[in-house]
Amino acid sequence: MAEFIQIILSGLAAGSIYALAAVGFTLLWQASQTINFAQGEFVMLPAFFVLVGMTVLGLGLWPSVALALVLSLLVLGVMFKKLVVEPMLPHGTLPLVIATIALGLLLKESVKEFYGATAQPFPPIFPQEVYQVAGASIAAQDIGNLAVSMLAIGGLQLFLTRTRTGRCMQATAQNPAVAEILGVNVKRMVMYTFLINAALATVASVLISPIYLAKFSNGETLGLVAFIAAIVGGFNQIRGALVGGLLIGVIDNISAVYISAQYRSAMPLLLLIAIILFRPQGLLGTSEGRSV
Amino acid sequence: MTAPIPSAPVLSVRAMSKQFGGIRAVNNVSFDVHKGEILGLIGPNGSGKSTLFNCILGQLRPTSGHCEIAGRSTDGVRPADLSLMGVGRTFQQLSVFPRMTVLDNVILAGQEHEGTILTRLFGRPDAGLTDKAKQLIEFFRLTPYLQTEAGALSYGQQKLVDAAMAFMAGPQIVLLDEPAGGVNLTMLAHLKERLVTYNREHGTTFVVIEHNMEFVMSLCTRIIVLAQGEIIAEGRPEDIRANPLVIDAYLGG
Numbered sequence: 001m002a003e004f005i006q007i008i009l010s011g012l013a014a015g016s017i018y019a020l021a022a023v024g025f026t027l028l029w030q031a032s033q034t035i036n037f038a039q040g041e042f043v044m045l046p047a048f049f050v051l052v053g054m055t056v057l058g059l060g061l062w063p064s065v066a067l068a069l070v071l072s073l074l075v076l077g078v079m080f081k082k083l084v085v086e087p088m089l090p091h092g093t094l095p096l097v098i099a100t101i102a103l104g105l106l107l108k109e110s111v112k113e114f115y116g117a118t119a120q121p122f123p124p125i126f127p128q129e130v131y132q133v134a135g136a137s138i139a140a141q142d143i144g145n146l147a148v149s150m151l152a153i154g155g156l157q158l159f160l161t162r163t164r165t166g167r168c169m170q171a172t173a174q175n176p177a178v179a180e181i182l183g184v185n186v187k188r189m190v191m192y193t194f195l196i197n198a199a200l201a202t203v204a205s206v207l208i209s210p211i212y213l214a215k216f217s218n219g220e221t222l223g224l225v226a227f228i229a230a231i232v233g234g235f236n237q238i239r240g241a242l243v244g245g246l247l248i249g250v251i252d253n254i255s256a257v258y259i260s261a262q263y264r265s266a267m268p269l270l271l272l273i274a275i276i277l278f279r280p281q282g283l284l285g286t287s288e289g290r291s292v
Numbered sequence: 293m294t295a296p297i298p299s300a301p302v303l304s305v306r307a308m309s310k311q312f313g314g315i316r317a318v319n320n321v322s323f324d325v326h327k328g329e330i331l332g333l334i335g336p337n338g339s340g341k342s343t344l345f346n347c348i349l350g351q352l353r354p355t356s357g358h359c360e361i362a363g364r365s366t367d368g369v370r371p372a373d374l375s376l377m378g379v380g381r382t383f384q385q386l387s388v389f390p391r392m393t394v395l396d397n398v399i400l401a402g403q404e405h406e407g408t409i410l411t412r413l414f415g416r417p418d419a420g421l422t423d424k425a426k427q428l429i430e431f432f433r434l435t436p437y438l439q440t441e442a443g444a445l446s447y448g449q450q451k452l453v454d455a456a457m458a459f460m461a462g463p464q465i466v467l468l469d470e471p472a473g474g475v476n477l478t479m480l481a482h483l484k485e486r487l488v489t490y491n492r493e494h495g496t497t498f499v500v501i502e503h504n505m506e507f508v509m510s511l512c513t514r515i516i517v518l519a520q521g522e523i524i525a526e527g528r529p530e531d532i533r534a535n536p537l538v539i540d541a542y543l544g545g
Binding site: 162163164165167168170171174175178179180181182183184185236286 | 373457
């Protein structure tokens with residue numbers, strides 16, 4: 001039982017980080033029909049911004065995190081929207097998807113070229129202590145990761161439902177043409193979405209890199225997991241992406257321990273196939289028609 | 293119903309034409325709408341009424357001619373800014389935000405008329421509009437659905453939400469694009485009664501595009517009939533009903 005609690009908790013901790021990436025993924029889809037296949041690389045990159053701040057500029061950890069946040073907002077938010085999404089979107093969703101795949105490769109190879117191909121140690125954000133609670137070993141890092149991710153997603157949800165701007169962002173996602181006629185600054189709302197996605201990716205990056213180390217290829221798994229989490233939970237719901245992320249984190253951990261460590265990465269894919277077959281709108285999603 | 297007092301027209305359309313390639317969808321159309329009027333704009337399919345509507349609302353640029361709201365030209369005004377000039381509208385297609393509550397839908401329709409980027413981010417979440425929104429929701433008898441997601445309502449109820457949204461910014465004139473389309477008879481009678489009451493209580497001017505003749509005839513104080521992009525008749529509902537040109541072009545056709 002103690003071991004089971006341990007597995008569930010660390011699964012939730014990892015899953016909450018996947019959820020950050022998945023939430024950003026669904027936000028981009030809703031606001032601008034962008035399926036961002038570079039999402040994994042978006043989570044990989046900010047860790048290297050932090051490392052550049054620390055090793056090249058000699059800054060401390062937190063100033064480097066602040067620097068990484070600013071750079072991410074610029075590169076993964078503003079530049080991504082202006083240089084990739086806006087020129088490609090008029091050509092349709094598929095060309096844009098392919099452009100994001102290319103962007104993912106570019107980011108990955110650039111990090112490999114300019115920073116290094118080896119995994120880089122990343123300073124932990126939380127104390128590396130492990131507490132014994134009722135026989136279970138509980139890592140402070142897991143609790144910290146879970147708490148920060150939940151705060152970020154909860155804060156985002158409050159922003160979207162409890163502010164005027166949040167209401168405008170929802171309206172933009174649900175019916176942009178009418179939102180515009182009602183005076184909503186649709187372009188600005190879409191930009192906010194890209195900035196929020198960049199910020200979520202930065203938080204995910206800073207939380208996950210102390211565990212997996214910072215490596216140019218980290219995005220491959222992360223991007224896939226975020227994509228699956230978004231589909232499993234429901235593409236048009238933030239809480240869907242949250243549930244999808246947590247579920248995949250837990251299933252991943254359970255299957256590694258109780259089924260087979262070799263097949264653990266197949267489990268999310270099996271779940272994806274099952275969901276597409278039996279509940280294509282996702283666990284919490286609602287089916288939607290989209291006219292193009 | 294009392295006859296409107298002649299004053300500066302709320303809406304004035306002057307010599308408006310719209311050409312698509314070789315086709316003249318709207319041909320030199322002029323008319324005025326005065327305060328408190330309910331004007332019906334009817335015509336057979338392809339008569340140009342939707343094109344005319346879209347030109348008035350700034351969603352299409354007319355080939356020639358122009359349009360004034362209370363004496364101010366709408367040339368170059370974006371659709372989004374028309375509501376600032378006192379123009380409300382309902383949509384032919386459903387225009388509610390399906391995953392937002394009815395209350396949030398109606399608040400949204402009024403909240404973007406004022407405020408800065410800061411008040412939008414940090415100001416009161418409802419922009420002080422909850423009471424006004426609730427009054428309009430009550431007016432359209434939607435209070436039981438205040439916190440219901442708009443997408444869960446029936447089609448007719450969503451049309452009522454759309455109407456409530458059109459009135460949220462306190463417009464001088466509301467343009468209704470086929471309000472009766474797809475609405476069942478009970479709901480239609482309700483919608484008509486509410487629109488007439490609103491018109492009587494607030495003196496708001498309406499322009500209605502509609503296919504449903506009964507609805508137009510019983511709602512409107514004056515009717516303009518379009519055929520092939522031109523006005524072929526104009527007058528009171530009973531006169532329009534008896535006009536042989538109209539019967540020929542529309543009612544009989």
